[in-house]
Amino acid sequence: MRSIVLLKSKLTMPRLDNGLVQRELLTEIIRELDAYPVTVITAGAGYGKTTAVVQALQNYFLPCGWYTAGPEDDNVYNFSLYLAGALEASVPGLAAWYREQVEKQDKFDWKMAFSLLLTGLEELSGGGARPGVVVVDDWHLVQDDPEIQQFFDRFLARRPQEIRVVLLTRLQVSLKEVQRLMITGCLLSLGTRQLSFDREEIRRCLEETAAGEGAYTAEDVERVYSFTEGWAMAVKMMGNYRQLPVSRLMDPFGDGEEWEDGRLDALFQYLARDILAGQSQDMKEFLLRSALLDLFNSRLCRDIFGDAAAGRHIDAARRQGLFVVETSLGFYRYHHLFQEFLRREAEKYLENISELQRRAGSYYRKQGDNEAALRQFVQAGCWEEARQCLGSLALELIYSGRSRLLARYLEYLPLDWRESPDILLALGEEERYSNNYQQALLLYKRTAQLCRKEDNAAGVSRAYRHMAEVYLDTIQPLEAQLLLRRSYKVLPASMKKDKAELLELMTENLVNQGRTRQAQRYLRLASRVYYPFALQDRNNLRARILVRTGQPHRALQLLRGKDNVRQSAERISYSFRESLLIISLCHVYLGQREPALVAAREAVAAGEKLRSPFVIMMGYVRMGHGLLGAGEEERQAAWDAYEKATLLSRELNIVRLQGEILQGKGLWHALRGNWPVALECGQECISIAERFRDWWFAAVAWHSLGMSAVLCNCYQEAEGYLQRAGQLFARCGDDLGRTASAWWDCWRLLQQENDGQFRQAYYEYSRLCRENQAYFLNDQPSLLGNIGGFSVLGLEEQAKRLKLDGAPAELIAGRTPLFAEGLKIQTLGSFRVWRNECEITGSQWRRESSRQLLRLLLSHRQCGLHKEIAMVQMWPEDDFASANTRFKVALSNLLNVLDPGRGPRTPSRFIIRKGSTYWLNEAVNIELDAPRFEQLVGEAVILLKGKNPTAETLLREAVALYQGDYLEEAADESSFAERERLRKLYFRALEYLSRLCIRKGNYDEGLHWAEAMLSRDNCWERAYQLQLLCYHHLQNQVMLVRTYQRCCSVFAQELGIRPSSGTRELYERLTES
Missing domain, CATH: 1.25.40 (Serine Threonine Protein Phosphatase 5, Tetratricopeptide repeat)
Incomplete structure (x- = not known):
């Protein structure tokens, strides 16, 4: 046979351009090919397959042969000659020997080619070839020829063990030997996930290609990453065109006009020439139509476009590497840039594009997806339908902090179509949350x-x-x-x-x-x-009620966790109801200065993110309160904070807001002994409170004025102010306020040396302090309490001198700040209890029956534990009298263990009794992990519906809390029911986490969460389904098969059944693709 001339360019490793970004991690992965007989790298055009391999092999310690296949090599004769040429690096002389043998043959087929090549390898290598690598680039151009497939498949099976083979291809490789190696774990397989640029690589690439034109911001890099998805060709072109309007990337209605003169146009021309032109007419039409949808599958294409062959087209697009990405079970999307290209081509060639978009919009609207419908109607010019969709969406966009997106949507509606009640109402909400109250009122009136x-x-x-x-x-x-x-x-x-x-x-x-x-x-x-109101509470109403009824410690418990949820900038402002503002106020009322300042500073930062001057102003007010009871230097900082708040309040022009500022300024002047100015501030604060009929804040204002009077030694004036404050606090149900007023009355009378009135006031204070557990008023400066940091020894000495014995000793000594201390109980996993941060050990319990009783109280914490129920469950075989005695002993011991400092016949802080029913007193500081776990998962589920990224953080926190099943030692029915409910909730959280990871492309972590489910229940079928999806995305066919086999085996052994049809169908679909 007549030989061909082998082109040297096709057998030479390509040279790399200067300035390429070094991708160390990818290079290290590819260099692992030495441990695998065959490596397959599969990705679409422009992903840098060749560049990545060349970078990895440039300084490789083994000889490397290279063959770049072309469409002219689609016969076994050409292909085998070039393959022999590439093997020359490992077996010198093979190319010439093989050519000479081929020329002698009259008949030539794949069997002859295989026989000659293997003979040459054995003869010239002397039984052992030099270790080396041979790369076949663009394998997809020749893989359809049956003879090449059979020849190369046999070559891979019988090649010398010293030679490693690397295939670079756009399409999936269907060779039997490759499939065998995959199943046995002997194949190194890389795809678009490994080849895609990460953010750091994109940043370096952009800055190197745009040298001298300024650095890209982190926001620019994030936008480029989101739009290109790490596609190497697109990233490089965007770097070359520095004037690219990065801020317009991902525009839902973008028409690509900004790029007409840019170098990305060259990318689109390449796609049209190299990819679209080679498709059949049916396939072209499918690509152009399906690109009109953000997400698609065969059912959507059939229902909207009437495309009965959509499933076959999708499979073909995936096999050909046409930038199709599987997002979730059964749904697909195109790479953003490829979709942009297809949409531009659709505008040129689809005559009925507006009708297709209208049909798509109608379909999405019926499905309740108004945002997708809106985009379709706008692009189709269906303005009435677009207005209706935007009206349904407008408030949701405002409440989720996406007001800018609403403004963008409105830009695309003609002026005549923008005025509708729903849209005007949403615009009014935007003005309200921006503190433009007059403009908001005008919009609401127009709506009405x-x-x-x-x-x-x-x-x-x-x-x-x-x-x-x-x-x-x-x-x-x-x-x-x-x-x-x-x-x-x-x-x-x-x-x-x-x-x-x-x-x-x-x-x-x-x-x-x-x-x-x-x-x-x-x-x-x-x-x-009306409805389950407890699930709402959007404005922290319950917490504010607790604050205004003297229960700041309970308000903090309620808000614990909510402050994390509400830090996202992608939301609306809650005005003075912000969690952080309430948290800071609670801490200053409890005398906890540092956490108060932390929360206040975070509130200011949150207000800046939310662009809410109202929140910023209130943050400065609370910061001033936190600094007020400190030293002179901090007090000056408090004044500065109040002044900043005053400037902002004047800009907002809201008189009511000045009340709390005046309260703080009045106390600030009083601490410096300036009574005239403190009096003026206090009286103005009272005037504002009473003018707006806020009687609770009026009580605070009168109390603060009384404090100021005592601080300035104006005791006669202070008497009336504190008496008025006490009356108003009682009217509002604020017992903490009453207790604080009683404390100041005692201190006033002590300074006046009025023994008779001091005796009466002291007994009243003792009673209120004991009932409300407000001992902290003695210990630490607080906004309502001992803000001057006075020594309470005078009170103690006066009480001793007058032989007052109505209060516990710690009242004066201040050794028990009960709000700051309490119980922490772990019910998820091992049952453990901590008292004041110290764990109660086995010997300290003294009686196991006390531990069992506490577990029963926990299981009945919602409805209370009746004594007879406890007796039956704990001592079922005892008679009533015996069980009753044992119950009393267990209860008494439990009370002493939980609260060892409790005096005789003194009510327990932690366990309360009504008749024969007992409750845990959740009004005090008891930290329970199970309710917190349930709260975190519940909030995460709500946030997931709005696609809020904070949901993932909450789920991770919840999963970390779940150390094991609920009260796993307990055997009563109530514990069992709660155990099963929380266990299901835990599995639900794990499933959500795994799906979130899959959605973000973190497949290894998705596998981790799925395995966590199986470690607790190896029959949890959804976990197997999630693992199948992860291994499919990771292109790990071996583990995909093994996971399904494991599922089948476990179900057969444990349940005696097969996996559900859903799992079987999923497995079949994934293995077929």
């Missing part, structure tokens, strides 16, 4: 006018409601009350959830007036009559 014209009573009610919320935000309860009543009156009776939400706002308005008892009645009414 439009709704009246349309005879839309529900819309009118909503407009009144949002007007009222302006006055709630600015704490103007009289105006808010009028509008809330109007809103409730016009609301149709059938809209029960809206009525409940109005009751919630009415409750908040009552709280703002200091009418907390009435507010609690409204709260119970909403919960009982």
Whole structure:
């Protein structure tokens, strides 16, 4: 046979351009090929397969042969000659020997080629070839020829062991030997995931290609990463074109006009020439149509476009490496840049593109996906449908902190189509949350006018409601009350959830007036009559009620965890209701200076992220409170904080906001002995509180003025102020405030040396302090308590001199700051209890029955534990009298173990009794892991619905809390039911975590969470499904098969059944693809 001339360029390793980014991690991965007989690198065009291999092999210690295949080599004759040429590096002389033998043959097929090549390898290598690597680039150009497939498959099976083979291809390799090596774990397989640039590599690539034109910001890099998804060709081209408008990347309505003159145009021309032009007409039309959808599958394409062959087209697109990405089970999308290219081509060649987009929009709307529908309607020019979709979306966008996206959507609607009640209401909400209250009121009024014209009573009610919320935000309860009543009156009776939400706002308005008892009645009414109110509480209403009823410690427990959720900048501002602001106030009331300052500073930072001057101002106020009781230097910092808050309050022009600033400034002047100015500040603060009918804050204002008077030695004036404060605190149900006023009254009388009145005041203070456990008032400076840091020895000496014995000794000595200390109980896993940060050990319990009783109390903490139920469960064989005696002994020992400092006949802090029923007293500082775990998962599930990234953080925290099953030592039925419920919740959290990891491409971590499920229950089928998906994405066919086999084996042995049809179908689909 006549030989061909081998082109040297096809047998030479390509040279690399200067300035390439060094990818150390990828290079190290590829260099592992020495441990594998065959390496396959599969990725679409432009992913840098060749570049990555050349970088890895440049300084490789073994000889490397290279063969770049072309379409002209699609016959076994050419292919085998070039393969022999590439093997020359490991077996010198092979190329010439093989050519000479081939020329002697009259008939030539794959069997002859294989026989000659293997003979040459054995003869010239002397039974042992030199270790080396041979690379076959662009394998996809020749793999369809049956003879090449058979020849090369046999070569891989019988090649010398010293030679490593590397295949670079755009399409999946279907050779039998490759499949065998994969199953046995002897194949190194890399794909787009490993070849894609990460953020750091993108940054270096962009800066090197744009040298001298300024560095890219982290935001630029993130946008480029999101848009290119690490596609090497696109990243390099974007770096070469420095003027690329990075801020417009990922625009939902982007038309690509910014790029017309850019070098990315060259990328699109390449895609049109190299990829699209080679497709059949049916395939082209499928690509152009499906690119109109952000996500697609065969069902969507069939329902929207009537494409019955969509499934076959999707499979073909995946086999050909046409940038198809599987996002979740059964759904696909295109690479962003490839989709942009296809959409531009669709505008040129699809005559009915507007009709297709309209049909897609109608389909999404029926499915409830208004955002996807909106994009389709806008692109189709269907303005009425687009307005309706935007109206349904507008409030959701505002509440999720995406007001900028709403503005972008509005830009694409013609002016005549922008005015609708829903859109105007949302724009009003945006102005309200930006503290532009007058503009918000104008928009709400315009909304009400439009709704009246349309005879839309529900819309009118909503407009009144949002007007009222302006006055709630600015704490103007009289105006808010009028509008809330109007809103409730016009609301149709059938809209029960809206009525409940109005009751919630009415409750908040009552709280703002200091009418907390009435507010609690409204709260119970909403919960009982309308819907599960406890799941709402958007405005931290329950926590604010607790603060205003003298329970800041319980408010902190309620808010624990919520402060993390509400730190995201992708949300609206909650005004003065921000968790961090309430947390800071609780800490200053409890005299906990450092955590108060931390929360206040974080609130200022959160306000800056949210662009909310209101939150920033209140953050500075709380910062001033936290610094007030410290030294002189810190007090100056407190004044600076109050001054910053004053400037912001003037800009906002909201009189009510100045009240708390004046409270702080009055105390600041009093601490310096400046009574005239302190009096002026206090009186103005009281005037503001009473003007706005906020009786609780009026109590705080009168109390602060009384404190100032005592600090300035104006004892006669202080008497009236403190008496008025005590009356108002009692009216509002704030026992902590009453206790603080009693403390200052004692201190005033001590300074006046009025023994008779001191005796009476001291007994009253002792009673209130004991009942409300407010011993911390003696220990540490607090905003309502001993802010001057006075020594309480004078009180102690006076009490001893007058022989007052109504209070426990620690009242004066200040050795038990009970709000700061308490119990911590671990119920998930081993049952453990800590008292004041010290674990109660086995010997300290003294009786196992006390531990068992505490476990029963925990299991019955919602409804209480009746004594007879405990007796039956703990001593089922004893008679009543014996069990009753044993119960009393166990209870007495438990009370002593939990609270060893408790005096005789003194009520327990931690366990309360009503009749024969006992409860854990959750009003005190008891930290339980199970409710916290449940709260974290519940909040995460809610956030997942809005695709809030904070959900993942909460899920991780929840999973870390779950150290084992709930009270795993307990055997009673109530514990069993709770154990199973929490266990299912734990599995649910793990499943969510695994799916989130899969969605982000973190497949190894997704496997970890799935395995965590199986380690606790090896029959949890969803875990096997998740593992199958992970191994599929990792292109690890071996482990995919083994996982399914493990699932089948476990189900057969443990349950005697097969896996469900869903698992079987998933496995079949993944193995076929």
